[in-house]
Amino acid sequence: MIRTKFKTFFFLPALLLLLLVFNNGRGQTVSEFVKIDSLQVGDTFNYSVTLNRSKEYDQLAFPDSSHFGDSFEIRSRRHYQITTYKDSVSYKLQFFATADTTIPALPVTLIQQQDTTVLYTNPVRIPFHSVLAKDEQEFRPLKPIFDFAEAWWPYILALLILIAAGYLFYHYYWKKRKTEEPKEPKTFSPETFVNPLIQLEKAIKELEQSKLDSHEDFKAFYIRLGDAIRRYYEDLYRIPALESTSGELLRALHKRVVDDDLLADTRAVLQEADMVKFAKFQPTNEQAKRALRKAHNFLERAQDVDGPRIEQMRRKHKSQVETERKQFYEEQNHKEVKA
Known part of the structure; x- marks a missing residue:
């Protein structure tokens, strides 16, 4: 009797514990x-x-x-x-x-x-x-490189031109040099401020007029679209966006904590552009229109997010131009007094 109660006392808690673990899982x-x-x-x-x-x-x-x-x-x-x-x-x-x-x-x-x-x-x-034909889904092999005989006549021609130029320089500027005519006064020509948003908007409007009838047309369209966004980042952040791969550019933008919506549209446009350029992907007109809509969304979001930064760049450029203008005229006045 005692042994039976002991078994019951030990067995019931173990069974309840097993059921709790099973139900929890x-x-x-x-x-x-x-x-x-x-x-x-x-x-x-x-x-x-x-x-x-x-x-x-x-x-x-x-x-x-x-x-x-x-x-x-x-x-x-x-x-x-x-x-x-x-x-x-x-x-x-x-x-x-x-x-x-x-x-x-x-x-x-x-x-x-x-x-x-x-x-x-x-x-x-x-x-x-x-959407490609079965026989076009793989990259075609590269054609062999042909060797051409080295030509010497361009070097001979360049040497004759150099000799003739040296003779003319000696004859007209040393033996028959005349009194120099008075030089016109220099004028200050400041560098114009380039607004990245205006340049991007202009590029998008030009792309809206594109005719997409062949694969080469689509390829040129996506290259121009990707370069427009790359040039925007290059002008805005002073980074080599045009020379960077899509992955390098996206990593650089991620480090600069670029707006998530701008980053998402950038990634989508650049990935599609890479598909067309490198994987012989043939997009449809509807896909090209969607890519253009993404560019419009990118422009609208960039105007809201980057507008203050661009305005600050414009003011800084204006201040720098005024400083250079002042320095230029001070140097001109100093030369005139010295002369």
Whole structure:
């Protein structure tokens, strides 16, 4: 009898503890939902993550842009609380891959005081749909370099021209040098201030008149569009944006804490431009119009965010011009007095 009571006393708490651990592990689940067949570069689609939990937590952390990888860009994100213990986050993603890819397993973190629980979604395969013909989807091999015989006649011609120039210089400026005519007084010509916003707006208006009938037309369009935004950053921050790769420029802008909306539009435009230039991607007229709309959004946002900085640059330039003007005329007066 005593032995039976001892077994019961030991067995019931162990069973209750096991049930509590089991229920706590099954009390929260995470699931994902996406409905697509295949995607082209630049397409957007919806992706949602749903969390079911059994109790309140101090903090819930859903996936952000660092978890999706370089092939996906978050365009928008909305958090819904369906019930007291059920949350859903809906993402609008933009696709930038050039082959079949996968949305990785994404973490959802639940924090309760000192305890942290991490749940993961299932990976989702995303098929890629190319607009190129099958025989054009790979880079063509480089043609061999041909060797040409070295020509000597340009060097001989350059030598004869140099001799003739030396003779003329000696004959007219030394043997028959006449009295020099009075020089006209120098005038101060200040450097004009270049407003990056005005230059960007002008470039966008010119691109609106572009005719896109062939791949070369699209390539020139995207190169001019990407260079317009690069030149804006180069004039604004005095960085070598035109000589930098897209990745180098984006990293430099990230270090300067550039506005998130400007950075997102910059990344989208430069990635599409690189696809057209280097991957022989053939965009549609609608995709080109979307890229132009992004440039307009970029211009409007830049006017709000960078307007004060550009105004400060203009005032600084004006002050510098006045200082140079004063110094110029002081030097002119000093030369006249000395003469």
